[in-house]
Amino acid sequence: MIHARLLSGCLLLLASVSASAWEYTLVAPDKPVQNWSISSDRLGLRDGLAFAVGVHRLSGGRQEGSVLIEIDTGAMQLTVVATRGMNVLRAQAGTLRLGWDSPVREVVNPAFVNLESRNGLGWLEGFNELVARAGFEWVGHPGMDRGQLLTLHGRASYLPASQVVLTIDEQPPHRISLKGVLHEEAFKQANFRIDTELVTHAGATGFTLHDRLTNQGAHTAEYQVLYHSNFGPPLLGEGSRFAAPVREVSPFDARARQELGEWQAYRAPTPGYGETVYNLYPWGDDQGRSLAVLHDHSAHQGVALAFNVRELPVFTLWKHTDAKAQGYVTGLEPGTSFSYNRSQQRALGLVPRIEAGGTRDFTLDYRLLATAAEVRQALEQVEGIRHGRPTKMREAPLAQEP
Template identity: 25%
Template sequence: MADKKELLQRVGSMQQLMYVRPVTFEEGRARGMKAYEVKNGPLKFSVMADKCLDLTDVSFCGHNMSFLTKPGLMGRNHYDTNGAEAQRSIMGGMLFTCGLENICAPCKIDGKDFPMHGRIRTTPAEHVGADACWVGDDYIVSISGTMREAELFGENLTLRRRITTCYGENRICIEDEITNEGFRREPMMLLYHINVGYPLLCEDSEIVIPTKRVTPRDEAAASNAEYWNRMEAPKDNEPEYVFLHDMAADQEGNTFALVMNKNLGIGLKVEYSVKELPYFMQWKSIASGDYVIGLEPANSSVYGKPYHIKENSLHQIEPFATEKKRLVLTFLSGAELDEARRRAEEFLK
């Protein structure tokens, strides 16, 4: 990659190569939603300012990488957090953030409703900002903002997010700080729902996860357990499969998951720390029209809030405490795919 001076000799504006631009969608269910479009060479993605600064569509080297559900791109709806109706507002995208009081299935506890995958995923960001500038010899795009999940006489949790990408590095870094600004201990459940779709995902795809043990969630998943690491052709009305992974990691606790397509020569690697996110679930659907792999690092189990309450293992955050989480999405090509697979094998030695 050329250095700063060489780049500026060759371009009139760095926007030839990299930019962040605010946009507002004007039609359909997405009407009025504010977002940011980002270009970083062959990597393009969008960040929803009105929905937790989550990632929608992502493309790399001209190929789509992400999954979009049948309702399509949408903003916030009146039924977003109304129990199982959430399935009408979960649009997928490259990332949607689940939490903070609940993840996975909706439930009712002590007369209080906790919607499917929680409320934070539809919470608009406050104090939103975007920048593109030189930091030394690196040209960096950054987007930041704060989401608040709060209730009168209830919780007061904030999630401050910063998303960065550096020119010449096909990577998106997501750094989160979750703070309890209330005066009581609160449950804090968090799951990052990272969704891979066609054409990256197809029968040519391989799922590489340095897993020590794979546990099917239920009978449906058990019937597909031997195929957890690859995709089949779409099949009409096939049930979803969910697998729980016991992840191997390096000495610092770092690990990753990878979806790769050798025919296209591209892949997506998700890196995180098992110290911050000790659970990892894999969602697999080969159903026609719902064709997706979900990679899901989390601080809680897919079995949800009632399970953790029963097991006395519900993750909680103390008043005025802050927890930090970091995810890196790296978009790979060529020989980088083989190197990532080799690294996964090393983790298991």
């Protein structure tokens, strides 16, 4: 049964999806987005689990028209950008922040970005998110592939959601689901639909992302995806460490080869450092589940990123420990593919194909580690997945940059 409800001056479609859930359509075709909010208090919930969700349309500069959806679980605040691929802009629980300080300060509307500018590096003109989707037609460095210019990391992060639906469970712990629909379509090219979902709940200090890629075309198509998950201080600093159950590690290029012996360690901000990148093949458990952990120098706080190697078989570790003003950041990036241009990844078996009408699912779980005990437990989980299996160090890059 569909109803209309006027809240904060914004008319939303309200559907009773069950006897115990509320559903709100926040973004839809031909539906103006206005500032709006809902909370546990306004819903009349009095069980002590407070939460709130708000929608904000930005104005001014290159963020004119950008739409943010802010979720406060009562223990964590996180922001999703509906106009930028349903990317997660930032998350924070108390003093522990997930995200980073990019030189790009605005939440740039895709209308103001030309992905082909800067020799295919236009993607960087809006890059400032905690989680930025890369794909789905391709990922990797810009360059030519079969006569086509591929821009950095594809289009997913610059696809505005055509529909966004919020669902809140009435019963504790009040599951909060934010679903978005993205379309990556071009005549005679990709015909992809991406259904995204972010799930959290009242009192949570973590969230789960679930994406479903559907090939709506009549022919089998190539696809690639990479989840660019980015962290700065306080988790990143001199002495911070990365841990994961890794089967094989190799340098992305000759520069990274020089520091292969310290691939898991981080430096203080170093002007002129630039970046080093490493290609990882993670181990998974019997169900394919794997885990990556980043923690500060004292191992008192961190983040755990869980994924499945049957969906996302490879992992890129990006270390951009340059000066703070340049963007002091590391990227933990599970994917179907590494960051080489697509033309270089077919030989590596990292350009999968999806049949006409087929679907592929990708699930990632982000969990804040607020105490030394939580960090220690996550590191023990990493060792449990490793199960004594060795890590092969490969000195040569898997591919050579053209």
